[in-house]
Amino acid sequence: MKQMEEQLKELGVIPVVVLQDAKDALALADALTEGGLPCAEVTFRTPAAEESIRSIVKHNPDMLVGAGTILTKEQAKRAVAAGAKFIVSPGFDPEIAEDCLKKKIPVFPGCVTPSEVALAVKMGLRILKFFPSESFGGVSTIQALAAPYTMVKFMPTGGINAKNLRDYLSCDKIICCGGSWMVKEALIQNGEFQKIRKLTREAAELVKNIRA
Numbered sequence: 081m082k083q084m085e086e087q088l089k090e091l092g093v094i095p096v097v098v099l100q101d102a103k104d105a106l107a108l109a110d111a112l113t114e115g116g117l118p119c120a121e122v123t124f125r126t127p128a129a130e131e132s133i134r135s136i137v138k139h140n141p142d143m144l145v146g147a148g149t150i151l152t153k154e155q156a157k158r159a160v161a162a163g164a165k166f167i168v169s170p171g172f173d174p175e176i177a178e179d180c181l182k183k184k185i186p187v188f189p190g191c192v193t194p195s196e197v198a199l200a201v202k203m204g205l206r207i208l209k210f211f212p213s214e215s216f217g218g219v220s221t222i223q224a225l226a227a228p229y230t231m232v233k234f235m236p237t238g239g240i241n242a243k244n245l246r247d248y249l250s251c252d253k254i255i256c257c258g259g260s261w262m263v264k265e266a267l268i269q270n271g272e273f274q275k276i277r278k279l280t281r282e283a284a285e286l287v288k289n290i291r292a
Contacts, residue, residue, distance in 0.1 A: 084166065084186050085207065087119075087144055088235070088256045092249055092287030095280065096121045096148060096237060096260045097132075097268070104268050105132035106139050111273040112263070115280025119144035121168055121258060124155050130162045137163030146186075148258075153179045160185055168235075168258075170211050172196040177203055188235055192216045197229050207233050207255060214239025219251050226253035242286060249290045259283070 088094070095112055097120050099105055105128075112120060118140070122133050124147055136145050146166035147159030156167050156176055166186040169176050173189060180187035181203065190209040191197045200208055210222055213236035217224075222234050236248055237258030248257050262279035 081186055084144075085233075085255065088207070091117060091119050091144070092256050092291060093117060093245070093283050094119050094121050094146075094235070094256055094258045095263045096123060096258045097263050098123050098125055098260075098265045099128045099132040100126050100265070100269060102128045102131040102135055104271075105135045107271070107273045108263065108268060108276065109136045109140050109143060111277040112280055113140060113143060115262075115277045116284030117262075117280050118142065119146075120263075121146045121148040122164075123147075123149040124151070124159065125149050130158055133159060133162040133164050150176060152176070156180060156185070156187075168209055170209070172200060174199065174203070177205065181205075191225075192221070194225060194228070197225055197232060201229055201232060206231055207235060209258075210234045210236040211258075212238030213248075214244075218244075219247050219254075222253055223251060242283065245283070245286055246290050249287065 122129050133145055147164040148168040150156050150167050150169045153176055167180050169189045171190045177187050177189050188207055188209045190211045191200050233255040234253055235256055240257045240259045241261045248254050262283050267276050
């Protein structure tokens with residue numbers, strides 16, 4: 081877990097990906113890696129997610145690939161079997177969190193209230209998703225939540241883009257951000273991988289400038 085925490089901090093941004101067709105997975109993985117962000121949170125919102133994860137991991141085993149929008153233990157099991165190295169859920173589901181912890185799988189559940197954070201901390205979790213970030217007050221809310229829970233770091237997702245990334249990554253309670261502006265679904269479906277590569281490179285450079 082410590083190694084993954086260091087990876088997440090160094091990356092700064094985790095591309096949150098929706099893949100409608102697994103055939104696009106490898107081209108996307110190459111674009112992200114060549115752009116300087118060798119990572120992806122592949123959301124389980126589509127039937128192509130599982131096969132996409134399997135293809136990416138086989139093609140590039142060094143890439144940090146996780147599964148997002150995990151709503152059930154069964155989905156988590158399938159994602160890990162496909163090769164996902166971490167699990168992300170939009171809300172705090174104790175069953176998913178406990179199952180992942182039992183199996184020693186890094187899990188980042190969504191927590192936006194003190195009660196949810198308290199329950200997550202009680203389970204031993206120290207990195208939590210904050211979603212949807214902008215709708216729940218963004219950085220100011222994260223700072224307020226982190227004040228009593230000094231041991232927790234957050235991974236905000238939702239409404240984050242190149243314009244407000246600096247605000248987020250300048251906060252020492254934020255380990256990294258989830259973002260989809262460089263991997264918009266339309267870009268993937270239209271095969272605009274050169275543009276994805278360019279946007280990814282810009283995001284990676286922005287992270288370096290912010291955290292230099």
